[in-house]
Every structure is written in C-alpha cells, then in structure tokens.
Amino acid sequence: MTTPTTEALTGTPSAPQPAGTADPGAPRVPHTTDAWRAVAAATGAADRAAAEAGVRLAYRAAGLAEPRRVLWAESPLAAVRQLRRADGYGRSVFEEVRTRPWAAERARAAAELGPVGYAALWAATGGRLWEPTRALADRIRAGIVEELDDEAAVRLLLLDAVLGQHDAPWLAALAGRGPALDGLAEVARHAGWWWPYEEAVVICERPVELHRDEAGRLDRGDGPALAFPDGFALYAWRGMPVPQDFLAGLSDLTPDRIRAEENAELRRVMLEFYGYDRYLADSGAEPVHRDETGVLWRIALDGDEDVVMVEVVNSTAEPDGTFNTYWLRVPPTTRTAREGVAWTFGVTAQEYEPVRQT
Incomplete structure (x- = not known):
C-alpha cells in the first residue's frame, strides 16, 4: 500500500x-x-x-x-x-x-x-x-x-x-x-x-471564530461572526448577512442615518442595534393609541412595512419599588394597544381578559 x-x-x-x-x-x-x-x-x-x-x-x-x-x-x-x-x-x-x-x-x-x-x-x-x-x-x-x-x-x-x-x-x-x-x-x-x-x-x-445568538444564527456586532485561518470571514447580525464596513458604523447611528438607509434589511438591523425604544424617543415619535393595557407606537419606514411596538409596564414592582417597561414588537396591522398585547398571548382583543396583569 x-x-x-x-x-x-x-x-x-x-x-x-x-x-x-x-x-x-x-x-x-x-x-x-x-x-x-x-x-x-x-x-x-x-x-x-x-x-x-x-x-x-x-x-x-x-x-x-x-x-x-x-x-x-x-x-x-x-x-x-x-x-x-x-x-x-x-x-x-x-x-x-x-x-x-x-x-x-x-x-x-x-x-x-x-x-x-x-x-x-x-x-x-x-x-x-x-x-x-x-x-x-x-x-x-x-x-x-x-x-x-x-x-x-x-x-x-x-x-x-x-x-x-x-x-x-x-x-x-x-x-x-x-x-x-x-x-x-x-x-x-x-x-x-x-x-x-x-x-x-x-x-x-x-473556523477559528464562530459567534451565534441563542437561536443558533450567526451574530456579532463588532467583527466577523465566522472566520477561517486565511481571513475568509462572514459578517452577520442576528442571522442577517451584512457587509464588513456596515458593522463599523453601528456605533455612530442616529435616527436620521437610519431613515436614510435605502436597504430595508440593513435598516432593520440598524433599528435592532439602536433599539426601538431609543429610536422612538430620539426621533420624537408620537403614540398612535393608548389604553389600559399599554401604548401603541408606529415607525413608518420607506420601502418597508411599518414597525409597530406596544409599550407595556410590568404591574409587579421590582425590589427597589420601580416598574419595568417592556417593548413588544407586534404585527404592522395592529391598531390598538390591547390588540397588540392580546396578539402576544395568541388571542384576539375581544378574547383578552386577563384576571391579573403581570
């Protein structure tokens, strides 16, 4: 042999x-x-x-x-x-x-x-x-x-x-x-x-490097998500492929820069990185609906579906007496805060009748 x-x-x-x-x-x-x-x-x-x-x-x-x-x-x-x-x-x-x-x-x-x-x-x-x-x-x-x-x-x-x-x-x-x-x-x-x-x-x-999120998707905001010894590398944010130079600009994002991005998928990455709640606050957005369940916010984006969020406050106080605020992404067709909260539980607004909200 x-x-x-x-x-x-x-x-x-x-x-x-x-x-x-x-x-x-x-x-x-x-x-x-x-x-x-x-x-x-x-x-x-x-x-x-x-x-x-x-x-x-x-x-x-x-x-x-x-x-x-x-x-x-x-x-x-x-x-x-x-x-x-x-x-x-x-x-x-x-x-x-x-x-x-x-x-x-x-x-x-x-x-x-x-x-x-x-x-x-x-x-x-x-x-x-x-x-x-x-x-x-x-x-x-x-x-x-x-x-x-x-x-x-x-x-x-x-x-x-x-x-x-x-x-x-x-x-x-x-x-x-x-x-x-x-x-x-x-x-x-x-x-x-x-x-x-x-x-x-x-x-x-x-590979010499592999970075993934909890869902197993390639994910890294400050370098290659996957890299081999010769420099062949892939860049991604929560599974979304992105150019290498795109990541370098994430630390300097502003609402205007996000709105100016023409690529809808990259703009979505920018919003996730920047934070929807922060974007709403920094862009001077106004709520579109408010009721006893929370506040509904809508971000209109050119060339893409609206981003709709429900702002809810945890009814149970933290040990220091404060109440945490949470932002829930809901479908763009959502019209009321109640409808949005109900959707997160898999029911309609009419069916949503919590005995006690937590």
Missing part, C-alpha cells in the same frame, strides 16, 4: 503521514447528540493526522484505493480556488465516499426501526441539530459564491464537498450503528469540509 503524501495548498509537500490509525475492526467511539453539536460548532486547528486517517478509512470502506495526495486548505474558499485550477486529481468520488454509504445506512436504519422508529431517532438526534447547522453551511456556500466570479463552476464544485463537521446532524443519527460511516465520522470530529477525488483529497481547516 502506498502511503499518501500530505501537502499544503501552496504545493509545498510535508513529510509523509503514517498509515491510517483508524481501523475497521477497532471499537467505534460513541457520540451523543450533544457531542455532535459540539463537533458542528468546533473551532480551532484541525487534528490533521486523525482527519487523514478518517479519509483513508472512508476510501477503503467505499472499496477505493486511498488517495495518493492529501492537500490542506485554510478555508472552504481556499479549497474551491485550488480546485478551480486543479490538475491530476482524477474524477470526484463523492458518490462512492459519501452518497452511497449515507443512503445505505439510512435505508438500513429505516428497515430496522420502521417509519415511526426512524422518525423518532431523527427527532432525538439529527433533527435537534439540523436547522442551525444547515443554515451555517448554506451561509458558507453563499459567501464562497459571492467571493468568486464563475458562479456556475463554483456551485458545481460545492456539490462535491463532504461537509465534515457540518455533517454532524446525519452523523448524530446514524454514525456508530455500523462501520460504514466510521471514516466520515472520524474526519468530521477533526476537520472541516473536504473534497474526495480518485488521486487526491483536499481537506479544510475548521
């Missing part, structure tokens, strides 16, 4: 790596759903030796000869750039390495567990990780397409990527049930995305 060589994407070869340490007969490492959640969000340097061993195991499990060359990229963007000018890699073996093993394991699990049992398995494992992990992978793909010119060719290359750590939802559900996915799981635990070809494989480093 020929031991593959490992090289950086600069083309500089490194010392040959030892033969794979992952063995089909070795005990598989069980991973809980929480552990796979940590894999999906992992940052920091890849364990290159462990990832390469996983790649070799995945090739062997697919009945393929191990790749002769292993190349490392500092980000998925760097990998795609390299692959656009690659020569001598042979054809993609994505189908053999990833698609067929996944399909076989899904079919086997479904046959063993039945439709109801398989649905329960997914709900308890991969289903808990799916939405934030898929959104993150989609955002990385979009960022790569934005950076590169040849969109069609880039999209085709992205279809051949094994997602490594971002395959965590499927691995949470299916890995460890048999040996077929052991190689894919090993790479996922130790590296990012990777591209398998007949003669070579390109493996990516993991």
Whole structure:
C-alpha cells in the first residue's frame, strides 16, 4: 500500500503521514447528540493526522484505493480556488465516499426501526441539530459564491464537498450503528469540509471564530461572526448577512442615518442595534393609541412595512419599588394597544381578559 503524501495548498509537500490509525475492526467511539453539536460548532486547528486517517478509512470502506495526495486548505474558499485550477486529481468520488454509504445506512436504519422508529431517532438526534447547522453551511456556500466570479463552476464544485463537521446532524443519527460511516465520522470530529477525488483529497481547516445568538444564527456586532485561518470571514447580525464596513458604523447611528438607509434589511438591523425604544424617543415619535393595557407606537419606514411596538409596564414592582417597561414588537396591522398585547398571548382583543396583569 502506498502511503499518501500530505501537502499544503501552496504545493509545498510535508513529510509523509503514517498509515491510517483508524481501523475497521477497532471499537467505534460513541457520540451523543450533544457531542455532535459540539463537533458542528468546533473551532480551532484541525487534528490533521486523525482527519487523514478518517479519509483513508472512508476510501477503503467505499472499496477505493486511498488517495495518493492529501492537500490542506485554510478555508472552504481556499479549497474551491485550488480546485478551480486543479490538475491530476482524477474524477470526484463523492458518490462512492459519501452518497452511497449515507443512503445505505439510512435505508438500513429505516428497515430496522420502521417509519415511526426512524422518525423518532431523527427527532432525538439529527433533527435537534439540523436547522442551525444547515443554515451555517448554506451561509458558507453563499459567501464562497459571492467571493468568486464563475458562479456556475463554483456551485458545481460545492456539490462535491463532504461537509465534515457540518455533517454532524446525519452523523448524530446514524454514525456508530455500523462501520460504514466510521471514516466520515472520524474526519468530521477533526476537520472541516473536504473534497474526495480518485488521486487526491483536499481537506479544510475548521473556523477559528464562530459567534451565534441563542437561536443558533450567526451574530456579532463588532467583527466577523465566522472566520477561517486565511481571513475568509462572514459578517452577520442576528442571522442577517451584512457587509464588513456596515458593522463599523453601528456605533455612530442616529435616527436620521437610519431613515436614510435605502436597504430595508440593513435598516432593520440598524433599528435592532439602536433599539426601538431609543429610536422612538430620539426621533420624537408620537403614540398612535393608548389604553389600559399599554401604548401603541408606529415607525413608518420607506420601502418597508411599518414597525409597530406596544409599550407595556410590568404591574409587579421590582425590589427597589420601580416598574419595568417592556417593548413588544407586534404585527404592522395592529391598531390598538390591547390588540397588540392580546396578539402576544395568541388571542384576539375581544378574547383578552386577563384576571391579573403581570
């Protein structure tokens, strides 16, 4: 067996790596759903030796000869750039390495567990990780397409990527049930995305930074929400992609600057950052309705739906005797404060009859 060589994407070869340490007969490492959640969000340097061993195991499990060359990229963007000018890699073996093993394991699990049992398995494992992990992978793909010119060719290359750590939802559900996915799981635990070809494989480093909000969306107001070692970075505010220079101006926002922003989505980010209550106070807004439940405010925005808020006061005093004020975002069709408060409880204004307001 020929031991593959490992090289950086600069083309500089490194010392040959030892033969794979992952063995089909070795005990598989069980991973809980929480552990796979940590894999999906992992940052920091890849364990290159462990990832390469996983790649070799995945090739062997697919009945393929191990790749002769292993190349490392500092980000998925760097990998795609390299692959656009690659020569001598042979054809993609994505189908053999990833698609067929996944399909076989899904079919086997479904046959063993039945439709109801398989649905329960997914709900308890991969289903808990799916939405934030898929959104993150989609955002990385979009960022790569934005950076590169040849969109069609880039999209085709992205279809051949094994997602490594971002395959965590499927691995949470299916890995460890048999040996077929052991190689894919090993790479996922130790590296990012990777591209398998007949003669070579390109493996990516993991991000060095990842910042998300409580809903799992990319979110950071003072820097990149996601960043890789080579500087490829994505900027976002509560899941909304924003330009890098946009964040720098958030600290100097004024109501006039917010109103002047022509991009409705960016203006919405500005309002969230500035604070709706602060914007209402600083812009001299007047309430549109007032009743015993609270005060209704409306912010009219050009080219966008109105922002409507209900101002309510907590009827229970704080320990210091003060009463907290809260601002509730309600649908733009709301006409009265009562209707807005009722909407937050999922009832109509006529149905809203609180015994005691808190």
